[in-house]
Amino acid sequence: MSKPLSDHDRKKQISVRGLAGPENVAELKVAFNRHLHFTLVKDRNVATKRDYYFALANTVRDHLVGRWIRTQQYYYEKDPKRVYYISLEFYMGRTLQNTMVNLALENACDEAIYQLGLDMEELEDMEEDAGLGNGGLGRLAACFLDSMASLGLAAYGYGIRYEFGIFNQKIVNGWQVEEADDWLRYGNPWEKARPEYMRPVKFYGRTEHSPSGVKWVDAQVVLALPYDTPIPGYRNNIVNTMRLWSAKAPCDFNLKDFNVGGYIQAVLDRNLCENISRVLYPNDNFFEGKELRLKQEYFVVAATLQDIIRRFKVSKFGSREIARTDFNELPNKVAIQLNDTHPAMAIPELMRVLVDEEKLDWDVAWNICTRTCAYTNHTVLPEALERWPIDLFHHLLPRHLEIIFEINRRFLEFVASKYPGDSDRLARMSLIEEGPCKKVNMAHLCIVGSHAVNGVARIHSEILIATLFKDFYELEPHKFQNKTNGITPRRWLVMCNPGLAEVIAERIGEDFVRDLDQLKKLLKFINDDAFIRDIAKIKQENKLKFAVHLEEHYKVKINPQSMFDFQVKRIHEYKRQLLNCLHMITYYNRIKKEPNKHWTPRTIMVGGKAAPGYHTAKMIIRLITAIGEVVNNDPVIGDRLKVLFLENYRVTLAEKAIPSADLSEQISTAGTEASGTGNMKFMLNGALTIGTMDGANVEMAEEAGEENLFIFGMRVEDVDAMDQDGSYHATEYYNRIPELKQAMDQIAGGFFSPKQPDLFKELVDLLMHHDRFKVFADYESYIKCQEKVNELYKKPKEWTKKVIHNIAGCGKFSSDRTISQYAREIWGVEPSLEKIPAPDEQLK
Numbered sequence: 113m114s115k116p117l118s119d120h121d122r123k124k125q126i127s128v129r130g131l132a133g134p135e136n137v138a139e140l141k142v143a144f145n146r147h148l149h150f151t152l153v154k155d156r157n158v159a160t161k162r163d164y165y166f167a168l169a170n171t172v173r174d175h176l177v178g179r180w181i182r183t184q185q186y187y188y189e190k191d192p193k194r195v196y197y198i199s200l201e202f203y204m205g206r207t208l209q210n211t212m213v214n215l216a217l218e219n220a221c222d223e224a225i226y227q228l229g230l231d232m233e234e235l236e237d238m239e240e241d242a243g244l245g246n247g248g249l250g251r252l253a254a255c256f257l258d259s260m261a262s263l264g265l266a267a268y269g270y271g272i273r274y275e276f277g278i279f280n281q282k283i284v285n286g287w288q289v290e291e292a293d294d295w296l297r298y299g300n301p302w303e304k305a306r307p308e309y310m311r312p313v314k315f316y317g318r319t320e321h322s323p324s325g326v327k328w329v330d331a332q333v334v335l336a337l338p339y340d341t342p343i344p345g346y347r348n349n350i351v352n353t354m355r356l357w358s359a360k361a362p363c364d365f366n367l368k369d370f371n372v373g374g375y376i377q378a379v380l381d382r383n384l385c386e387n388i389s390r391v392l393y394p395n396d397n398f399f400e401g402k403e404l405r406l407k408q409e410y411f412v413v414a415a416t417l418q419d420i421i422r423r424f425k426v427s428k429f430g431s432r433e434i435a436r437t438d439f440n441e442l443p444n445k446v447a448i449q450l451n452d453t454h455p456a457m458a459i460p461e462l463m464r465v466l467v468d469e470e471k472l473d474w475d476v477a478w479n480i481c482t483r484t485c486a487y488t489n490h491t492v493l494p495e496a497l498e499r500w501p502i503d504l505f506h507h508l509l510p511r512h513l514e515i516i517f518e519i520n521r522r523f524l525e526f527v528a529s530k531y532p533g534d535s536d537r538l539a540r541m542s543l544i545e546e547g548p549c550k551k552v553n554m555a556h557l558c559i560v561g562s563h564a565v566n567g568v569a570r571i572h573s574e575i576l577i578a579t580l581f582k583d584f585y586e587l588e589p590h591k592f593q594n595k596t597n598g599i600t601p602r603r604w605l606v607m608c609n610p611g612l613a614e615v616i617a618e619r620i621g622e623d624f625v626r627d628l629d630q631l632k633k634l635l636k637f638i639n640d641d642a643f644i645r646d647i648a649k650i651k652q653e654n655k656l657k658f659a660v661h662l663e664e665h666y667k668v669k670i671n672p673q674s675m676f677d678f679q680v681k682r683i684h685e686y687k688r689q690l691l692n693c694l695h696m697i698t699y700y701n702r703i704k705k706e707p708n709k710h711w712t713p714r715t716i717m718v719g720g721k722a723a724p725g726y727h728t729a730k731m732i733i734r735l736i737t738a739i740g741e742v743v744n745n746d747p748v749i750g751d752r753l754k755v756l757f758l759e760n761y762r763v764t765l766a767e768k769a770i771p772s773a774d775l776s777e778q779i780s781t782a783g784t785e786a787s788g789t790g791n792m793k794f795m796l797n798g799a800l801t802i803g804t805m806d807g808a809n810v811e812m813a814e815e816a817g818e819e820n821l822f823i824f825g826m827r828v829e830d831v832d833a834m835d836q837d838g839s840y841h842a843t844e845y846y847n848r849i850p851e852l853k854q855a856m857d858q859i860a861g862g863f864f865s866p867k868q869p870d871l872f873k874e875l876v877d878l879l880m881h882h883d884r885f886k887v888f889a890d891y892e893s894y895i896k897c898q899e900k901v902n903e904l905y906k907k908p909k910e911w912t913k914k915v916i917h918n919i920a921g922c923g924k925f926s927s928d929r930t931i932s933q934y935a936r937e938i939w940g941v942e943p944s945l946e947k948i949p950a951p952d953e954q955l956k
Contacts, residue, residue: 131219140217140224143171162298164230165208165238169301172211172221176342178951180351186948187266193444193941195260195267196420198458199253199451200412201392202271202354203245203278205603205763207302207341209236210258213607214344240295241764243277244356246396246721247682248597248789249490251763252568252927253451255789258600259931261345261352262626263943270416272408273303273339273356276391281721281760286737290394290724303339303356310360311336313414315407319511326468328511334385335360336415346602346626348947357415359388395723396682397496406500406508413457417465420446439472443483447939450562452490453498453554459485459561460515468511474518486938487558487565488595491786492572492580493686498554499545505552516552520544523560530587541583559584559591564938566593569787569808571828595934596811597787598927601628604793608767611650612798616919619643626945629923638916647919648912651774651798658772666759671751674713675905678769678794679777680761683722683729686784690879691887692718692777693735695898696755697855700743703752711752712902719758719765731875733757738864738871766790771797774911775901778803779894781885783828792925798915800904802897804890808925816921820914824897825890834886842880845888852891856880 147170148154154163187194212218225232245251253269260267279290317331336357343352361382367375388411393400424445425436436445448458459481466477491497505513520543531537543560545551559565559581567573573594577585585592606613606625616624619637624630637643652672659672679692696716703711718736722729740755758765776794778785778801785807795801795812802822803809813821826834834840846853860876862869879887904911923929932943 131216133220136220137223137227140171140220141228143174144168144224144228147171161234162238165235166299166301168221168225168235169208169239172208172215172217173301173342175215175217176211176344176351179344179349180342180353182349182951183351183948184353190266191445192266193447193939194420194423195265195447195449195935195939195941196270196416197253197256197260197267197449197451198270198412198416198455199250200271200409200454201245201250201451202242202253202257202269202356203247203250203763204242204254204341204354205767206236206239206241208239209607210603211342211344213602214258214262214346216347240298240300241277241762242300243293243295243762244271244274244392246278246392246394248396248787249452252597252789255598255600255603255927256931257343257352257354258346258602259598259927261343261350262348262600262602263928263931263935264345264348264350264946264948265352265931265935265941265943267352269343269352269354270412270419271354271356272389272392272412273358274389274392275358278392278721278762279394279724283733283737283757283759286734286741288722288730288733303341306338306340306355309338309419311338311357311415311418312362313411315410315508317510319514325471326511326514328464328468332385333362334388334411335362336411338415338419348945349950350948355416355419357389357412359386359411361385394721395725397491397493397684397686398723398726399496399498400725401498401500401504403504403508406504409454410457410461410509410512413455413461416455417458417461420448421465439466439470439480440476442480446484447941448485449934449938450485450487450558452488453558456487456498456554456558456561457509457512459557460512460519463515463519464511467515478519478522482561482563485558485562487562489555489558489565489567489572489576489581489786492575493784499551500554502544502550502552513552516543516557519557519560527587537583541587555580556584563591564593565591566595566938567786568595568597569811570594570596571783571805571810572786572807575783575828593937595930595938596808596924597789597792598925598930599789599792599796600927601625601796603767604770605796609650609654609771609797611653612647612771612919615643615646615650626928628926628928631920631923634916634920638913638920644909644912644916647798647915648908651772651915654771655774658768661768662756666756668754668756670715670754670756671713674715674751674754675774675901676772677714677716677775677777678719678773678799679779680717680719680758680766680769681788681790683720683726683732685728685732685878685883686780686885688779688781688885688887688890689718689720689732689736690875691779691890691894692716693732693739694852694855694887694891695894696739696743696753697858698851698895699898700739700746700749700753701851701854701858703749704746707748712905713752714902715754715756717756717758717769719761719769721761728875728878731872735859735864735872735875742864766793770794770799773797773799774905775799776801776803778806778809779825779890780804780806781890782806782826782831784885792922795918795925796922798919800901800911800914800918802894802901811924812918812921815924816918820917820921822897822901824893826886826893831886834889840883840886840889842883842888845891846880849888849892851895852888 144167148167151170152163212221222232257269277293277295280293282289312333313336314331320327320329337360338355341354343354366378366381388407393405462481466472524538543556545553567576577592620633655672659670662668736757743755770793773794776799778791782804788807804825805827859872865871935941935943
């Protein structure tokens with residue numbers, strides 16, 4: 113095998129990384145030294161690697177500033193309809209390299225840093241991930257911001273600036289241990305605090321009704337301090353804004369309160385209200401009804417709506433004079449997208465502002481509200497649906513509860529007029545769930561208060577209207593849509609896999625970065641031996657590089673000739689990491705049984721975090737590490753099978769792992785994974801998928817050809833049928849399938865935990881007696897499918913042809929396509945690929 117190019121050499125030859133003109137390079141070096149000196153107050157004798165990273169980050173940021181100011185000025189003059197994407201999570205990862213890619217600065221920066229005698233990758237490694245998300249939902253929001261900027265939409269991401277993001281995961285003696293993610297410890301060069309736009313947010317108190325209207329009084333005030341992060345579009349000179357709110361106590365906090373124990377205590381108590389933005393709740397697909405979480409949800413919404421209305425009222429750039437007062441215009445100038453039900457409070461809050469503060473008539477206000485808001489649903493799992501107790505609501509947000517009751521009263525009146533006498537339907541559709549503890553159903557609130565409701569993959573949207581939201585669909589079918597998720601090809605191809613981006617660009621040009629559908633053109637090269645060789649060579653280089661990374665960071669040696677088999681995602685029963693475990697054990701047992709047979713070597717890597725309170729998920733991690741301890745130390749196995757748990761899986765690790773993958777495991781029970789986006793990242797980076805017909809896998813198979821994926825297992829209809837007649841009995845499979853029985857007996861008998869033979873008895877009991885996700889029902893089909901994977905891997909040319917079919921079928925899964933559909937079909941704005949003038953050009 114030819115020696116892989118050094119990264120430095122490769123980057124120099126890559127056109128998609130921008131041109132390194134000598135003036136450009138010289139200018140960057142000057143700026144770098146200037147920042148080292150004036151911003152960081154260091155010289156080259158005492159500067160650390162982190163100082164050099166900050167100097168580079170500030171140098172690159174300088175190139176954003178002019179475009180950022182210019183973009184906002186352009187929006188004020190054009191006065192387009194603005195899009196507000198509200199999310200409790202933005203899983204951004206690192207910013208430096210993505211900014212260089214989008215500004216076409218990567219080659220010039222590489223050259224400048226090289227000439228300064230520094231190592232670009234070492235500097236990039238100093239940046240902390242912005243881990244303000246749990247998984248798919250938060251990363252989707254980040255991809256959407258990139259696409260909205262690249263499509264020229266006047267869009268804003270609004271969320272919370274958590275002081276502590278998703279925890280860092282350590283594996284200690286095989287167990288997950290959580291560590292606080294103090295990502296702001298050294299400062300964040302990409303954010304700009306905007307104290308001049310600080311907003312008050314109220315909690316608690318009570319309401320007073322009078323002929324002049326309703327007042328919310330005796331409330332506690334918390335200040336929302338905004339921090340802005342620039343979001344550059346891909347080479348179009350547009351820089352949008354992500355605005356994250358941080359909680360601040362007002363200066364007089366607790367001091368006006370004479371009964372507090374004194375001045376010192378009052379100042380110490382400021383922490384209590386500033387806790388609102390302290391930490392991200394680490395739950396994925398699970399609702400935890402805590403007061404602090406409801407506070408976070410209202411905090412982001414109340415601050416954001418004040419901002420939206422301020423911006424709606426002033427129309428021209430730089431002017432604080434109120435220009436617009438007709439709120440009937442709001443839906444023509446503002447679109448609000450609710451990322452799941454977490455920002456659902458936007459609906460009653462907008463009603464409160466319009467009715468109580470702006471004194472609009474209820475019906476007029478309601479019409480404005482529903483035409484402005486739209487809701488994206490992300491899950492059908494019942495344990496994930498938000499249902500807030502009414503008592504908590506009344507305590508924390510008394511006025512909003514009254515508004516929700518009124519929305520519900522009017523809505524149920526409307527339902528009753530359509531379905532007279534159908535009291536069951538009224539109970540099912542009510543925003544208030546009856547029972548020992550009455551609750552507000554936030555999904556119902558979102559549907560009723562929005563003009564559009566969407567799922568995130570075709571099969572998910574079909575399941576929503578057939579089950580969870582069936583009654584609402586029958587009432588207002590026009591509201592329901594599908595918007596299949598996507599990923600940004602800037603971060604998930606150009607940035608993380610420059611080698612692959614380059615071999616693609618050599619064949620079809622560079623336009624695919626903006627228009628991913630152009631990847632179809634690769635089908636012309638499906639029988640081109642040179643292209644097949646190039647694709648295989650890039651994959652091998654990426655595997656070598658990831659193997660080196662694992663050795664440096666995890667002290668494990670893996671066989672780069674083995675198949676790299678990945679399952680990386682949050683640890684959850686529905687994602688069925690346990691099914692993967694059963695395959696690991698079965699494959700291990702087969703090799704042990706016939707050690708002289710020619711087995712396809714595999715390295716099976718599993719990564720992902722378990723919510724700290726999710727005991728079963730933590731046990732699943734312990735099982736994977738236990739299997740690894742046995743398999744990896746068995747001399748009979750050698751390097752034909754290795755099982756690795758990847759510690760602290762996060763955006764930055766995904767960017768290293770995904771380009772190296774041969775096989776992508778997408779094995780959720782059909783009907784449980786709303787979409788998935790990791791599946792798309794693997795597909796775009798030249799891995800083949802083994803998966804069920806769930807989420808976006810269905811559409812991936814459609815785009816690439818089902819024969820080019822390894823599809824197995826029950827379909828949604830099969831799972832439904834099994835639920836209907838209660839015919840899933842795990843013991844039946846256990847008794848019928850010897851290899852399954854052997855694997856389960858090994859787990860139960862302590863083969864993988866000899867020091868604690870009953871360590872996994874709860875997991876065994878779960879699988880045998882109350883497995884909602886029917887792991888055993890798909891076991892045989894999965895194992896057979898894995899045999900097909902092994903056979904194909906022995907024929908590298910055929911394997912690589914399937915890879916090319918997959919890459920060529922990826923066009924649909926660009927978040928540019930997803931966002932174009934939201935724009936046209938929900939927000940009523942038109943995406944555009946035109947460039948605006950750079951800061952040094954005349955604005956037309």
